[in-house]
Amino acid sequence: MSALIQTCENVGLNWLVPFLRLAKRENPNEQFRQILLNIGVPVLAILLFLGAWSWVAGHVKVSFGTVPGPKEVWTQAGVLWDSYRAERTQEAEFYVNEAAQKKEFLAKNPGGEWHERKFSGPPTYVDQICTSLETVFAGFLIASLIAVPLGILCGLSKVFNNAMNPFIQLFKPVSPLAWLPIVMIMVSALYHPAHPMFEPSFISSAFTVALCSMWPALINTSLGVAQIDNDYLNVARVLKLGWWKKITKIVIPSALPLIFTGLRLSLGVGWMVLIAAEMLAQNPGLGKFVWDMFQNGSSDTLAQIMVAVFTIGIIGFMLDRIMMIFQRAVSFDAATIR
């Protein structure tokens, strides 16, 4: 039980802990107080928010009618889910049909060449979420691969750091909307393979995410490396560790907590940037969904955009939690990370 409590604390499920302690009959009054504080208060706040939202929704008129309340948004979430299920059913039927057709064709012309066809329905909401996640991870991967090594070099060498600093300061505040056109032009100029594995819009979005999200990782990595305890470096000197061994055995492990802090911030920035990038690059993800809904302008659009807002929020929150778990796993003083 104690191990379970520890695990819950480690993965950020702190709100579960009082229940577990209650099950252990450990100071029930304190546990009830904790439950009230950690669950009761947020739930109350959410209810108040929903109430206020409903009230405002009924009183504000926009061009499509009234602003949707929580109920309409919930309905639209159901609609999006149903259309996803319907699409999947269609897809399954399509492939069953195709298999039947293939069988028939081969029976008629043995040894004949059958051309496989792929199901090509419109992307559903769930597909768009998956595309967004793929894009953000691709961008995040590119950002990490650039930022962490650069950050280590910055932290190790004052000279390199001073060389990099102007670029970091200059490019860090640039908005994704400014990067995107440049990236798109570069991608269309440089990326035209015969059999494209990725859509150009995917690559543009991923690189824009990378360009905007690499800075926190870079800065935190260089900070982590620059702050290494001198004693550890003395150990490396006494042992005469080579440059590469010093990096892998001393520098990276001791900077790892801050590297992961940086990566966590980077992923957060990346997810935020992604929506804007997808909107403009027309990468078929959540950003494009929002943009299409906005252009479409039916009476349900506003509610569907709100569904997207909540989806983006929840996914962003989950990504942050996942990174926090990693961050704790690599830290030698895990208790300090929230």
Place this chain on the structure above:
Amino acid sequence: MAFLELTNVSKGYGFGASRVEVLRDINLSITEGEFVAIVGYSGAGKTTLMSLIAGLQRPDAGTVTLRGEEVTEPSPDRAIVFQNYSLLPWLSVHENIALAVDEVFPNWPKEKRRGHIEKFVAMVNLTPARDKKPRELSGGMRQRVSVARALAMNPRILLLDEPLSALDALTRATLQDEIERLWESDRKTVVLITNDVDEGILLADRILPLSAGPRATLGPEVKVDIERPRDRKALNHDPRFKEIRKEVIGYLLGTGGRPKTSLTRKLVLPDIEPEDLNRPRLSLGGRPRRRSELKEEVVGAE
């Protein structure tokens, strides 16, 4: 020939007016297999001296030589145990020692290295804790790991930089006995830096007091000619122990001590004239007379 030799070594930090000379004219000669203790005040430059011997820093003047070769950089030849253990917190006891052993003996077969590591873990009585991380160990246990790591490098000389200062008195006593035991078993050359005179006498063959900084230098050496193994309890009543103790402390408090503070500022008297309450008052209104209002002050003694 001396094993480790320091000749006219000086070291300071900073430039110009803010320059502080930490060590000056350090001359030290240690023969192989000797246990030497350098005893001095906190902040006297003991750690700087150790860094110079270890090669972590270069002297501004003079030379440090080990077997006639000048020390220019750190090396596993001169294993150092730091006051704050300097264990890598993300590695277990075993891994911390393994890092050193793998680096110093890269040509040994894996099994031999493993056995070597286990031997030193056992030597400092840490076999049950071999897979623990440093944060799970007490201060004394951490320092033992640090000692085991240093010894496992099989150094020519072992440098102990205030290894026990951060520990409580009881743990310190236990570890002192342990260091004595370890040293008795292989008689390695050891330089121990400490601020505890008794610790020096208990462990060392020779004590060198380091005068108070800045511009610290080594005082006259004191030979510790007390039979080994030395028993901590018997030692307290040994007349020779008391003599050595007096000699070292005498130097540290006397010539090697901090310069005496003397008053050089001119005292300014308060602006009130003292009054003799047995005599009738001279002033009107009961106001004390100001010195600044007097033409001349008459001081009379009765």
